[in-house]
Amino acid sequence: MVFHRAMPDVPRPVVEYLARLLAGHRRVLGSRRGTRALGPFLQAVLVLRWFRGHTCVRCLARDAGISQATGYRYLHEGIDVLAAEAPGLAGVLEQCRRKGLPFVVLDGTLIRCDRTAGETERGTDLWYAIRIKHFAGNVQFLAAPDGTPLWVSGVEPGSTHDLAAARIHALPELYQAARDGLPTLADIGYIGAGGGIHVPFRKHPDLPGDIGLGNETYNKLLRGPRFTGERAMAVLKQRWRTLQHITLSPNRIGAIAQAALVLNNAWQ
Numbered sequence: 001m002v003f004h005r006a007m008p009d010v011p012r013p014v015v016e017y018l019a020r021l022l023a024g025h026r027r028v029l030g031s032r033r034g035t036r037a038l039g040p041f042l043q044a045v046l047v048l049r050w051f052r053g054h055t056c057v058r059c060l061a062r063d064a065g066i067s068q069a070t071g072y073r074y075l076h077e078g079i080d081v082l083a084a085e086a087p088g089l090a091g092v093l094e095q096c097r098r099k100g101l102p103f104v105v106l107d108g109t110l111i112r113c114d115r116t117a118g119e120t121e122r123g124t125d126l127w128y129a130i131r132i133k134h135f136a137g138n139v140q141f142l143a144a145p146d147g148t149p150l151w152v153s154g155v156e157p158g159s160t161h162d163l164a165a166a167r168i169h170a171l172p173e174l175y176q177a178a179r180d181g182l183p184t185l186a187d188i189g190y191i192g193a194g195g196g197i198h199v200p201f202r203k204h205p206d207l208p209g210d211i212g213l214g215n216e217t218y219n220k221l222l223r224g225p226r227f228t229g230e231r232a233m234a235v236l237k238q239r240w241r242t243l244q245h246i247t248l249s250p251n252r253i254g255a256i257a258q259a260a261l262v263l264n265n266a267w268q
Contacts, residue, residue, distance in 0.1 A: 047078030082259030105229025129158030143232035155254035
């Protein structure tokens with residue numbers, strides 16, 4: 001049998017950043033030195049390996065020389081500590097306005113998860129997303145015009161439409177930002193969102209003819225800058241590969257996505 005120590009392929013300052021957060025959390029809890037199976041730095045390594053490589057918790061615990069139960073406890077603790085550092089939507093929008101950004105991009109993403117219990121009012125699976133034909137959680141996110149991820153919402157079940165999720169997590173603040181001169185660009189899934197949320201025109205299925213040359217031109221002008229912003233979640237999912245499929249409780253998807261955003265900001 002060959003033994004080796006594993007290190008996540010992330011910059012050391014990111015590991016040290018998380019280790020400092022964990023050390024501060026332990027001080028708040030009043031944990032005495034030497035009472036934990038792992039120090040803050042090794043716990044940070046365990047958490048980052050899970051985010052970066054989607055490594056199974058059993059393997060992480062084995063490599064760290066701790067039990068699987070302790071591995072899960074340390075992982076959830078790391079997720080919570082990171083998610084607590086995630087920026088709020090109101091603060092993000094205020095910062096964007098001060099920087100003079102011309103707009104922000106709103107979009108939703110479906111993060112796959114394992115099957116879970118729960119039914120809608122119609123009797124269908126609550127977490128099943130028809131769009132990808134898989135169980136998932138719906139997370140809303142905001143991006144800068146250059147594709148930099150700015151904010152991530154909590155999770156809604158995969159059967160939730162993007163517009164419904166945005167109404168819960170984002171639209172009230174976005175309306176205020178639009179009144180202050182910061183509009184939002186969104187895709188066709190947000191038709192009917194309201195003033196300040198710019199979405200493409202869509203042909204009505206019950207009316208003859210097309211949407212018209214002016215509306216087609218508007219859609220093309222909107223598509224270019226919006227696509228750049230929609231890259232934000234793709235960047236997060238590729239860098240923090242655990243976001244491609246969550247094996248923990250689906251209710252944790254929002255906190256995990258917010259934690260990944262904090263790690264991404266620390267990386268940059």
